[in-house]
Amino acid sequence: MTTKNDPLQTVAFQGLPGAYSHMACTQLFPNMAVLPCPAFEDVFAAVREGRARYAMMPIENSVAGRVADVHHLMPGTGLHIVQEYFLKVSHHLLVNPGTRLEDVRIVRSHIHALGQCRKFIKARGLNAVVHADTAGAACELAENKRTNEAAIASALAADIYGLESLQGNIEDETHNTTRFLIMAREPVEPRSDLAAVTSFVFRVRNVPAALYKALGGFATNGINITKLESYQVDGSFVATRFYADVEGRPSDPQMCHAFEELRHFTHELHILGVYPAHPYRFEARIKERLASPDGETA
Numbered sequence: 001m002t003t004k005n006d007p008l009q010t011v012a013f014q015g016l017p018g019a020y021s022h023m024a025c026t027q028l029f030p031n032m033a034v035l036p037c038p039a040f041e042d043v044f045a046a047v048r049e050g051r052a053r054y055a056m057m058p059i060e061n062s063v064a065g066r067v068a069d070v071h072h073l074m075p076g077t078g079l080h081i082v083q084e085y086f087l088k089v090s091h092h093l094l095v096n097p098g099t100r101l102e103d104v105r106i107v108r109s110h111i112h113a114l115g116q117c118r119k120f121i122k123a124r125g126l127n128a129v130v131h132a133d134t135a136g137a138a139c140e141l142a143e144n145k146r147t148n149e150a151a152i153a154s155a156l157a158a159d160i161y162g163l164e165s166l167q168g169n170i171e172d173e174t175h176n177t178t179r180f181l182i183m184a185r186e187p188v189e190p191r192s193d194l195a196a197v198t199s200f201v202f203r204v205r206n207v208p209a210a211l212y213k214a215l216g217g218f219a220t221n222g223i224n225i226t227k228l229e230s231y232q233v234d235g236s237f238v239a240t241r242f243y244a245d246v247e248g249r250p251s252d253p254q255m256c257h258a259f260e261e262l263r264h265f266t267h268e269l270h271i272l273g274v275y276p277a278h279p280y281r282f283e284a285r286i287k288e289r290l291a292s293p294d295g296e297t298a
Helices: 020-028 040-048 068-076 111-116 118-123 134-144 155-161 210-220 253-264 279-291
Strands: 010-014 033-037 054-061 080-088 092-095 106-109 127-130 149-153 164-168 177-184 196-204 225-232 240-247 266-276
Touching (some): 010 020, 010 040, 020 033, 020 054, 033 040, 054 068, 068 196, 068 225, 106 134, 111 118, 111 149, 134 149, 134 155, 149 155, 155 164, 196 210, 210 225, 210 253, 253 266
Parallel strands (some): 010 033, 010 054, 106 127
Antiparallel strands (some): 054 177, 080 177, 092 164, 196 240, 196 266
């Protein structure tokens, strides 16, 4: 049986028990213990210091976009991405037992959760109040016992804090999904029969068309870039770091050529991890192909 004292059987996440990161931990690692941490830096430190085996890090949401802090922190952690996971986000309206929907006047949650349930909140004339996080809003509601307030959080939070769900799936968009990256102290080598993803960060030289030239090798070698984002570093408006996900692994001949060309136009290149592609990627691609008028992806 897994115990909380066994670091090799522990996965760390940011937030309170009942957070969506906690739910991702329980779904992906059902037999492992969890270690809640107050900040992303603490999650990375728990793995780096050997108090947990994995770090469960949310990196982007299909509605809210990227989790910016994670992009800034990952390159300096010394950890490696070993897996990815996609969690379907199902928001619930949680209340203290006995509370009726018509009694609720105030709803509290994280700003992103409130934004993702805007139509539900407006239709019921609720006063939305921003809280630090979803699980924290649920915990506070359970402690104050108020019957005119509700929290938007996960079904797991309801179980943990003894709350009732008046209604589930109240999010505006049915595609609301969060992508998580699982990080560890040692890298992995995905099985050769599995599709792989390589994530890396880089900075291009400050010359005209540098980004265009740096990425040209991926196009000429037929490598699909599934994600490319930029963000500032060191408070500078001219120092920009790029984060990228590409399909394949550095050992592939085509990828080797692409990285060789990339290095000509960069002064920083750091591979964050090479890991198996989650099945969600292929399911989403099939849905996109079926949804297009001619049966082909755009």
